[in-house]
Amino acid sequence: MQSKATTPDQYIEELPEERKKIISKLRSTILENLPKGFEETMAYGMIGYVVPHAKYPEGYHCDPTQPLPFMSLASQKNHIGFYHMGIYSDPKLLDWFTSEYPKHVSGKLDMGKSCIRFKNMNKIPYELIGELAGKMTADAWIARYEKVIKN
Secondary structure, three states, X not given: OOOOOOOHHHHXXXXXXXXXXXXXXXXXXXXXXXXXXXXXXXXXXEEEEEEOOOOOOOOEOOEOOOOEEEEEEEEOXXXXXXXXXXXXXXXXXXXXHHHHHHHHOOOXXXXXXXXXXXXXXXXXXXXXXXXXHOOOOHHXXXXXXXXXXXX
């Protein structure tokens, strides 16, 4: 589900009531922990956290007119999706997250390459997501992206 919202606030306002509080809390958690150098925006119909062109003029290799994506947050049909490109590209970060997850949430981790799916809205590990959001600086993400993904 991609939104046509042009701002994160508009995106949240368009959500069903039961999702507004959850997405707002996740957004606040991310913003409280996000290192300097990233910027919140709307990207691909989701709330996005990117390295802006001012910091990384080359932009995203798939579409250089777009800033370099890092994380996204979305209300999908059957879940809340949290997308983190660092987990996709850094095995050590992935190992850290998958070993920490059971300490915060009972039940199986539902995860794709970069997507963490929260189907049970009462089992979202906000503290862990905040910690994950702060684990990689914009400079570290740029270096990782250029080394692993761009080439």
